[in-house]
Amino acid sequence: MHPAPSVIIFTSLSGLGFGLLFWLGIGYPEVYGMSAFGMFFVAYALAVGGLLASTAHLGNPKNAIHAFSQWRTSWLSREGIASVVTLLLMAVYAIGMVFLGQRFQILGWIGAALSMFTVFTTSMIYAQLKTVPRWNMRLTSVMFLTYAVAGGALLAGQISIAVVLLLVLTLVQFAVWQAGDKRFREAGHTIETATGLGNLGKVRLLEPPHTSPNYLMKEMVFTVGRKHSRKLRMIAGVSLGLLPVILLYALPFNPISAALAVAFHVLGLFAARWLFFAEAEHVVGLYYDKR
Amino acid sequence: MTALPQTTQKKLGLVIDLDICVGCHACVTNCKEWNTSNYGAPLSDVDAYGAEPMGTFLNRIHTYEVKQEGCNAQTVHFPKSCLHCDDAPCVTVCPTGASYKREEDGIVLVNEDRCMGCGLCAWACPYGARELDQLAGVMKKCTLCVDRIYNENLPEEDRVPACVRTCPAGARHFGDFADPDSNVSRLSAERGGMELMPEQGTKPVNRYLPPRPKTDIGGENKIDILAPFLEPVVNEEATQDQPGGFLGWLDKALEKI
Numbered sequence: 001m002h003p004a005p006s007v008i009i010f011t012s013l014s015g016l017g018f019g020l021l022f023w024l025g026i027g028y029p030e031v032y033g034m035s036a037f038g039m040f041f042v043a044y045a046l047a048v049g050g051l052l053a054s055t056a057h058l059g060n061p062k063n064a065i066h067a068f069s070q071w072r073t074s075w076l077s078r079e080g081i082a083s084v085v086t087l088l089l090m091a092v093y094a095i096g097m098v099f100l101g102q103r104f105q106i107l108g109w110i111g112a113a114l115s116m117f118t119v120f121t122t123s124m125i126y127a128q129l130k131t132v133p134r135w136n137m138r139l140t141s142v143m144f145l146t147y148a149v150a151g152g153a154l155l156a157g158q159i160s161i162a163v164v165l166l167l168v169l170t171l172v173q174f175a176v177w178q179a180g181d182k183r184f185r186e187a188g189h190t191i192e193t194a195t196g197l198g199n200l201g202k203v204r205l206l207e208p209p210h211t212s213p214n215y216l217m218k219e220m221v222f223t224v225g226r227k228h229s230r231k232l233r234m235i236a237g238v239s240l241g242l243l244p245v246i247l248l249y250a251l252p253f254n255p256i257s258a259a260l261a262v263a264f265h266v267l268g269l270f271a272a273r274w275l276f277f278a279e280a281e282h283v284v285g286l287y288y289d290k291r
Numbered sequence: 292m293t294a295l296p297q298t299t300q301k302k303l304g305l306v307i308d309l310d311i312c313v314g315c316h317a318c319v320t321n322c323k324e325w326n327t328s329n330y331g332a333p334l335s336d337v338d339a340y341g342a343e344p345m346g347t348f349l350n351r352i353h354t355y356e357v358k359q360e361g362c363n364a365q366t367v368h369f370p371k372s373c374l375h376c377d378d379a380p381c382v383t384v385c386p387t388g389a390s391y392k393r394e395e396d397g398i399v400l401v402n403e404d405r406c407m408g409c410g411l412c413a414w415a416c417p418y419g420a421r422e423l424d425q426l427a428g429v430m431k432k433c434t435l436c437v438d439r440i441y442n443e444n445l446p447e448e449d450r451v452p453a454c455v456r457t458c459p460a461g462a463r464h465f466g467d468f469a470d471p472d473s474n475v476s477r478l479s480a481e482r483g484g485m486e487l488m489p490e491q492g493t494k495p496v497n498r499y500l501p502p503r504p505k506t507d508i509g510g511e512n513k514i515d516i517l518a519p520f521l522e523p524v525v526n527e528e529a530t531q532d533q534p535g536g537f538l539g540w541l542d543k544a545l546e547k548i
């Protein structure tokens with residue numbers, strides 16, 4: 001799948017933002033006034049920024065308002081509704097903490113749960129697609145949720161729990177790569193099942209339907225850059241969890257090491273998300289004899 | 292609404308005969324011609340005369356080579372348009388309600404006035420049957436020529452999809468799969484009509500008729516079926532001004548006149 005910057009930024013940043021909102025919602029840290037303002041500002045900037053980035057992917061954004069209508073069947077619609085409801089609810093909670101010196105605890109808990117639900121709906125946009133076997137597994141949702149909780153803990157400054165979560169996240173990410181590598185074969189799709197010609201022999205593409213890449217190929221048959229995927233996996237795998245943990249533990253805690261830890265985590269997150277798209281193979285590639 | 296109907300009264304669709312299709316792309320051209328000037332936004336072309344032309348098409352022809360160990364390879368031309376699936380994943384993923392499957396005849400359509408061009412439906416389709424138009428920014432797909440098949444302004448013989456009407460080989464057939472006696476149901480039953488990628492669970496309506504088995508003409512190197520008849524001539528000694536083989540025979544035959 002084409003690793004479009006808009007979807008990489010969208011899933012990465014909004015995941016982080018809702019992860020941070022989750023921690024703020026359950027009261028870790030319990031901050032008020034200006035420091036609460038700073039925290040909520042970061043969370044909203046990430047969540048809203050991510051959502052806005054996703055609209056760059058739309059061909060016809062003027063109809064985006066209709067995206068809130070199909071919650072009964074569409075995960076993308078549910079994602080839109082869940083994020084707006086969460087952001088509105090948490091805004092009330094934030095006003096309490098920032099201006100009134102009050103923590104509306106129940107509201108916070110509901111908001112935290114909704115934040116996680118929002119991340120889950122994002123994950124299901126991808127995990128529901130049978131056409132992309134690498135994504136079509138439960139681990140995909142586990143991965144998105146772990147990213148949000150771990151990254152959120154790091155941003156929320158919950159160092160002791162963040163360290164554990166970042167290590168768990170690293171394990172989850174490697175498990176996803178392991179399982180993902182086998183998914184296409186497990187799903188059993190081949191050029192023979194795609195064309196139905198398998199009983200006549202081995203099938204190969206003789207002539208493509210068009211001479212230069214079309215929308216389908218640009219969007220779904222992305223094969224560039226896979227050769228670097230091993231290296232990128234190592235960079236991502238080390239940078240998203242191990243380096244931040246070392247920084248947080250080895251150095252005496254100070255704003256610079258904390259900022260560096262966040263920077264490494266985000267770098268790892270972007271690299272892993274790039275791979276999430278670039279390595280995903282869509283079954284339509286079978287018709288083009290390339291994945 | 293992007294919920295799928297429980298059942299549809301009719302199941303309109305196509306039978307595509309892989310034995311007959313000659314890969315001429317006439318259906319591709321006529322499909323584009325009809326659909327660019329009728330239902331919805333035109334099917335745009337980008338950089339049409341440049342180095343990397345790219346356009347929106349609702350129907351595409353792939354050509355495959357099928358080869359069995361020890362046999363001659365076979366060429367199969369493979370037209371592909373929307374299969375109007377019963378369990379269409381492209382419909383249920385759509386967040387705006389633009390994609391829908393019609394209860395009355397099973398046709399899967401896009402309402403362009405609601406589509407926001409997110410492309411998720413194209414991701415959900417296993418067959419590559421949906422393309423986002425690069426200029427209009429909305430999703431385009433085969434409409435089963437809904438604006439022809441019920442169109443009383445057209446002469447009766449034209450009330451079939453453009454691709455079916457134009458195919459010079461008669462490789463595309465249109466009809467109702469819900470009726471077991473329809474042309475398409477009977478064709479599909481007689482010839483073992485197949486679903487594409489059935490393991491995706493989309494329950495396609497369209498059926499593909501497999502190529503008929505080719506007569507085996509004797510393995511890899513015996514492709515010239517006339518060779519045995521020419522053998523006596525071939526075996527005669529060929530010299531410089533007395534060519535052998537077919538030419539030799541021709542030479543002699545002309546000499547005799």
Ligand code: SF4
Nearest residue numbers: 373374376379381416
């Ligand atoms: S072929 Fe693709 S676009 Fe057509 S109904 Fe099936 S899934 Fe949808």
Ligand code: SF4
Nearest residue numbers: 385406407409410412
């Ligand atoms: S591109 Fe249009 S039709 Fe397809 S899922 Fe998005 S809104 Fe629906």
Ligand code: SF4
Nearest residue numbers: 322433435436452454
């Ligand atoms: S039925 Fe109409 S829209 Fe569909 S492929 Fe044929 S000509 Fe194109």
